[in-house]
Amino acid sequence: DQQVKQNSPSLSVQEGRISILNCDYTNSMFDYFLWYKKYPAEGPTFLISISSIKDKNEDGRFTVFLNKSAKHLSLHIVPSQPGDSAVYFCAASDRGQFYFGTGTSLTVIP
Amino acid sequence: DAGVTQSPTHLIKTRGQHVTLRCSPISGHKSVSWYQQVLGQGPQFIFQYYEKEERGRGNFPDRFSARQFPNYSSELNVNALLLGDSALYLCASNLRQGSGVSGANVLTFGAGSRLTVL
Secondary structure (H helix, E strand, O other), X not given: OOOXXXXXXXXXXXXXXXXXXXXXXXXXXXXEEXXXXXXXXXXXXXXXXXXXXXXXXXXXXXXXXXXXXXXXXXXXXXXXXXXXXEEEEEEEEEOOEEEEOOOEXXXXXX | OOOOEEEOOEEEEOOOOOEEEEEEOOOOOOEEXXXXXXXXOOOEEEEEXXXXXXXXXXXXXXXXXXXXXXXXXXXXXXXXXXXXXXXXXXXXXXXXXXXXXXXXXXXXXXXXXXXXXX
């Protein structure tokens, strides 16, 4: 039972353009949503979060949008940089327990 | 300030053996969570411990067990290893960011222990 889904296993974007990573969820009880970035041979690193009572949170080049009615969230990276190439995981928390999507591998082409 | 540290980084076992993985959370953090990440999948929740007590358990068989020590470090034990237990095992400290209702619980992960079962 996959409560958090990332339907795009991979994404390629030109340097300087916008990267949009998408995530869908099924549990309406989730209170926070988070994005993690993972490089090979490292653990996932926290990137940005959003409360379920918000619809947008911005941190520098990274913006997360939440559409509760559609149970959908997205991560926008503008402008994309080669160093952003990594696997991105969407996660959601329900009373402190976290559920992760399967990840989207982002490649930013110089 | 050391982050979350895990050991060993890599290990190889054979089917039926037992394995113990170790984790030290961020200094002062009392909560530790364990996750299993199989290749091509996202991390799956195994256990959460807080102040040495189990606070949550994911959908894993009884072959998986864990404990937390007085210094808040933790061990994950897996008995009777199966080929399907091959995975990256991640340990995380749970830190609350921000304050009040706007504070999010954020997991800070270690680099993981890569287990290969042959």
